[in-house]
Amino acid sequence: MYISTVTLATLVIIPVLLKIFAPYFWEDVFYLKELVRILLTFVSRRKRRPLFLAVDRFIEQSALHPNRTFILFENKSYSYQDADKESNKIANALRSHACSQSGETVALFMRNEPTFMFTWLALAKLGCPVAFLNHNIRSKSLLHCFSCCDAKVLIAAVDLEDALTEIKTALEEKGVCVFIMTKECNTPQFISFTDKVESASDLPVCRSLRSQITFKxxxxxxxTSGTTGLPKAAMVSQTRLLAALAVLASNGVTAGDVIYLNLPLYHTAGFLIGFIGTIETGSSIVLRRKFSASQFWDECRKYNVTVIQYIGEVIRYLCNTPKKQNDKDHKVRLAIGNGLRTDVWRKFLNRFGNIQIREFYASTEGNVGFVNYIGKIGAIGRVNLFHKTLFPYALIKYDTERDEPMRNAKGLCIKAPKGETGLLVSKITDIAPFVGYANNQQQTEKKRLRNVFKNGDLYFNSGDLLRIDSENFIYFQDRVGDTFRWKGENVATTEVSDIVTMIDFVEEANVYGVQVPGHEGRIGMAAITITKGKELDCKNMFSHVASYLPAYAQPRFIRIQNCVEVTGTFKQMKKTLVEEGFNPTLVTDPLFFLDDKDKSYVPMTEDIFQAIVCGNIKL
Structure with a gap:
């Protein structure tokens, strides 16, 4: 009787103690269990011979569930078998007509469409690495991005043919074979490809064609845009792609889910999470060319969507749409993404219902990530000992004025105490490698941080400032260096500055991001000096930035200065400029605003400023 009473009391007391002292105990246990399951699955696949790659998982799924819907796109449906056969046709057409061999890099220049997915599957079956070119870039940036991946074949959508004609001469000089997804090509030296695909066989591609591949x-x-220079090509290895299969499955997505994919496929989120993650689960994808706030929920209802992807801006746009009585009338149960602001998070849940938010932290080239599996509003993840053992990381003190980590008398970095903001660094190991950027050793080395906690150690420098609270939740604070984020895109200020200073009347340009009330991230602004004897040509300035830069990277505000202020080491000073922003009452220098309607930069007035702040002028 005594033992029974003690046992009963223990059973009552333990849950109470856990609730008080470890409120997230069971969530942590279930998450760690999932981590172990993912790790065991990954290790098991790594041991398979011949090598088991992400594309092999797709081939498995198409064999197991040939008639299951894989892609829904503009009222057209493609099964797993359809995708398999179509990718076989593309692969066989490439083998017959391409001027390169299996295993060589191919560049893909397309918008969101099923052909993007089919072409990647085809190239993966051939063992070819694929470089995803951002369909927004043009001219110098486009040629740079293509060149740095050493590709000899470029496959493009027909609606992007004009962009390629701008760099046609350079492509010819490099001996590049350009295929356009059309039956008849209008540009000499470009090759039509759709006709060749239609006549090709849909028989499976021999697995031996990818026998030369290793997991590395x-x-x-x-x-990805870094702190300096043009975009860099982050290499994603076969191992990383194999690991990415688990992203959706680890968040509870199953074969019965329908995933709404409106993020760009050329980005990590759209490709690795939306596309590759779906291959693992055998789910269905509703693919959109681009995000539309006005059509989002109607399409979710139409297709019975259960899982959505987001970046912070997507959720904010949805919250800014006019309220409707059927806002909560949908089947969406899970939202996966990053960059969600705390106030927008709450507003989204209150308006659209009890949707589970899985906010995460990761970067294309990084070797560590976090997941907010608890659902704590505002956090990007939760830290635990098991995760830290597998992927050793730390937050270190960072001097934002000197733009470098703080070091002690021994020259080693200093850990930031819990509750304080610090720079996230992650140890580079065999399990958590940092491969770097293609043909860019200088930028690769900049992301490596040496002698962090002991002489000779090597860490990945994330460039992100984070904070861990007393409950072990981790929060994003800011970015260091010269990169800002707008419309879900990273913008390298040096790249924008290089473009702006190409104009003959601009002597110098100091580019930075400024905050706009009610908006995620920072929007581009440029403080410029005018060349002696010249004057600002507002329409020419507009035409120039519109021709060379995608919309998200174009400076929306221009500030005219007599000289660009620099530090003692000749670094451009941005801090004061960022703080003053584009408020004409605070800034005595002439200010200009990019007006899309007038296709020109117009003088910034108090009325324009107030319209922007109030949201009457859309940015």
Missing amino acids: SPAVYIY
Whole structure:
């Protein structure tokens, strides 16, 4: 009787104690269990021979569930078998007509469409690494991105043919074979490809064509803007792609889910999470060319969508749409993404219902990530000992004025105490490698941080400032260096500055991001000096930035200065400029605003400023 009473009391007391002292105990246990399951699955696949790659998982799914819907796109449906056969046709057409061999890098220049997915599957079956070119870039940036991946074949959508004609001469000089997805090509030296695909066989591609691949081989190149220079091609290895299969499954997505994919496929989120993650689960994808706030929920209802992807801006746009009585009338149960602001998070849940938010932290080239599996509003993840053992990381003190980590008398970095903001660094190991950027050793080395906690150690420098609270939740604070983020895109200020200073009347340009009330991230602004004897030509300035830069990277505000202020080491000073922003009452220098309607930069007035702040002028 005594033992029974003690046992009963223990059973009552333990849950109470856990609730008080470890409120997230069971969530942590279930998450760690999932981590172990993912790790065991990954290790098991790594041991398979011949090598088991992400594309092999797709081939498995198409064999197991040939008639299951894979892609829904503009009222057209493609089964797993359809995708398999179509990718076989593309692969066989490439083998017959391409001027390169299996295993060589191919660049893909397309918008969101099923052909993007079919072409990647085809190239993966051939063992070819694929470089995803951002369909927004043009001219110098486009040629740079293509060149740095050493591709000899470029496959493009027909609606992007004009962009390629701008760099046609340079492509010819490089001996590049350009295929356009059309039956008849209008540009000399470009080759029509759709007709060749239609006449090709849909028989499976021989697995031996990818026998040269190792797990360290490049699978895809995804471009990311860094702190300086033009976009860099981050190499995603076959191992990383294999690991990416688990992203959706680890968040509870199953074969019965329908995933709404409106993020760009050339980005990490759209490709690795939306596309590759779906291959693992055998789910269905509703693919959109681009995000539309006005059509989002109607399409979710139409297709019975259960899982959505987001970046912070997507959720904010949805919250800014006019309220409707059927806002909560949908089947969406899960939202996966990053960059969600705390106030927008709450507003989204209150308006659209009890949707589970899985906010995460990761970067294309990085070697560590976090997941907010608890659902704590505002957090990007939760830290635990098991995760830290597998992927050693730390937050270190960072001097934002000197733009470098703080170091002690021994020259080693200093850990930031819990509750304080610090720079995230992650140890480079065999399990958590940092491969770097294609043909860009200088930028690769900049992301490596040496002698962090002991002489000779090597860490990946994330460039992100984070904070861990007393409950072990981790929060994003800011970015260091010269990169800002707008419309879900990273913008390298040096790249924008290089473009702006190409104009003959601009002597110098100091580009930075400024905050706009009610908006995620920072929007581009440029403080410029005018060349002696010249004057600002507002329409020419507009035409120039519109021709060379995608919309998200175009400076929306111009500030005219007599000289660009620099530090003692000749670094451009941005801090004061960022703080003053584009408010004409605070800034005595002439200010201009990019007006899309007038196709010109117009003088910034108090009325324009107030219209922007109030949201009456859309940015």
